[in-house]
Amino acid sequence: xxxxxxxxxxxxxxxxxxxxxxxxxxxxxxxxxxxxxxxxxxxxxxxxxxxxxxxxxxxxxxxxxxxxxxxxxxxxxxxxxxxxxxxxxxxxxxxxxxxxxxxxxxxxxxxxxxxxxxxxxxxxxxxxxxxxxxxxxxxxxxxxxxxxxxxxxxxxxxxxxxxxxxxxxxxxxxxxxxxxxxxxxxxxxxxxxxxxxxxxxxxxxxxxxxxxxxxxxxxxxxxxxxxxxxxxxxxxxxxxxxxxxxxxxxxxxxxx
Numbered sequence: 001x002x003x004x005x006x007x008x009x010x011x012x013x014x015x016x017x018x019x020x021x022x023x024x025x026x027x028x029x030x031x032x033x034x035x036x037x038x039x040x041x042x043x044x045x046x047x048x049x050x051x052x053x054x055x056x057x058x059x060x061x062x063x064x065x066x067x068x069x070x071x072x073x074x075x076x077x078x079x080x081x082x083x084x085x086x087x088x089x090x091x092x093x094x095x096x097x098x099x100x101x102x103x104x105x106x107x108x109x110x111x112x113x114x115x116x117x118x119x120x121x122x123x124x125x126x127x128x129x130x131x132x133x134x135x136x137x138x139x140x141x142x143x144x145x146x147x148x149x150x151x152x153x154x155x156x157x158x159x160x161x162x163x164x165x166x167x168x169x170x171x172x173x174x175x176x177x178x179x180x181x182x183x184x185x186x187x188x189x190x191x192x193x194x195x196x197x198x199x200x201x202x203x204x205x206x207x208x209x210x211x212x213x214x215x216x217x218x219x220x221x222x223x224x225x226x227x228x229x230x231x232x233x234x235x236x237x238x239x240x241x242x243x244x245x246x247x248x249x250x251x252x253x254x255x256x
Contacts, residue, residue, distance in 0.1 A: 004231030006031035014092030016043035018192035022218025028056030035078040037063040065118030071125035085129035090122040091141040097153035115160035136180035172238030181237035188244025190216040211246035
């Protein structure tokens with residue numbers, strides 16, 4: 001199943017850890033040649049080396065999604081090394097916590113530039129090769145926070161994730177003429193290094209809020225991304241796939 005990504009070149013940003021690493025692992029396991037991108041080339045290459053050790057094909061690249069010049073250079077390097085780009089997973093993102101009173105202009109800009117502008121720059125940098133691909137695929141890692149739910153302290157993060165979906169819907173219309181699809185995965189609470197840093201009380205609270213009674217894994221997001229990257233998903237574009245264990249379903253805690 002999903003053998004259609006065999007040999008395809010997949011760019012995954014923010015792939016040295018967390019959800020990005022889970023996406024990279026699943027794509028590599030299914031035969032994609034994965035370009036692991038992170039701000040630190042050492043971190044990116046360490047992830048790539050682990051994928052190769054597990055039997056996959058991968059290579060690390062340094063890239064800052066908030067810097068168009070950096071992304072252009074990284075995309076060119078991937079295309080030169082692998083002969084093109086078929087799949088783009090715009091996953092890189094940050095989620096610092098700050099109250100409404102604490103968020104100032106630089107803090108707002110940092111989150112929006114990384115999460116929303118970063119998605120734009122990632123797609124723009126890879127677009128020349130996506131246009132040449134047999135079946136170009138773009139998958140954004142958005143979130144339930146912003147598009148569906150809210151959480152105190154994440155106003156700037158929520159705004160950035162909602163912005164990604166507005167971008168996606170119009171991009172889908174422009175990319176369709178080139179046979180390229182663009183969709184978004186909306187994770188709920190996924191157990192990552194960043195979530196662990198929120199503390200045990202937060203993790204327990206979030207686990208109780210999920211009807212399936214567990215937090216998501218990075219591979220859960222990887223599987224959803226794999227589907228949207230496949231030939232089998234070729235008639236899906238401009239859509240969102242919520243992967244949250246039912247977290248957004250309960251009307252209140254009484255429903256659980």
